Amino acid sequence: MTNIFKDSRRDLRxxxxxxLFALEFGGEALDQAYFAYTYDKPIDEETEVDLPSFLLSLVTGVREELPQLDSQIEEKLKEGWSLSRLIMTDRTLLRLGLYEITSFEETPGRVAINEIIEIAKKYSDKTSAKFINGVLSQFVTDEA
Structure with a gap:
């Protein structure tokens, strides 16, 4: 099996x-990841595709650490707010961003936040992007 696609980390995020968004509606993680990775790529039925390890790490990591991620995010929300009040897009992006901040030391926290904000701008709106920035920034300490 070969990886016939050139993937940026932004694309994989x-x-x-x-x-992760699709999994909110059910299904198997590997099947959903395969679809998300290949739906817009020109492949035929005989082509074997290796899913990139970065993509799989993000998906499986968020799923495995979901209760801890949710608890950490809830602590940073303003009083009276909970994850259940947030739209699914924002909730999913917060989980993904926090997981990368806390689990991928090679990615600076500010870079992870910026990448999630760019995805938020594409799938949500500017208000959501600002909100996500505000929440995730609480998890990043400034590097001197």
């Missing part, structure tokens, strides 16, 4: 978001 977006596909991880699509996978």
């Amino acid at each position: 977006e596909r991880a978001f699509q996978t």
Whole structure:
């Protein structure tokens, strides 16, 4: 099996978001990740596709650490707010962003936040992007 696609980490983050969003409606993680990764790529039925490890790490990591991520996010929301009050897009992006901030030391926290904000601008609106920035920024300490 070969990886016939050139993938940027930004593209893979977006596909991880699509996978996690779809999983809110059910299904198997691997099937959803495969679809999110290949739906817009020219492949035939005989082509074997390896899913990138970064994509799989994001999806499986968020799923495995969901209760901890949700608890950490809830602590940073203003009084009277809960994850259940947020739209699914924002909730999914917060989980994905926080997971990358806390689990991928090679990615600076500010970079992870910026990447999630760019995805938010595409799938949500400017208000959501600002909100997500405000919440996730609380998890990043400034590097001197």
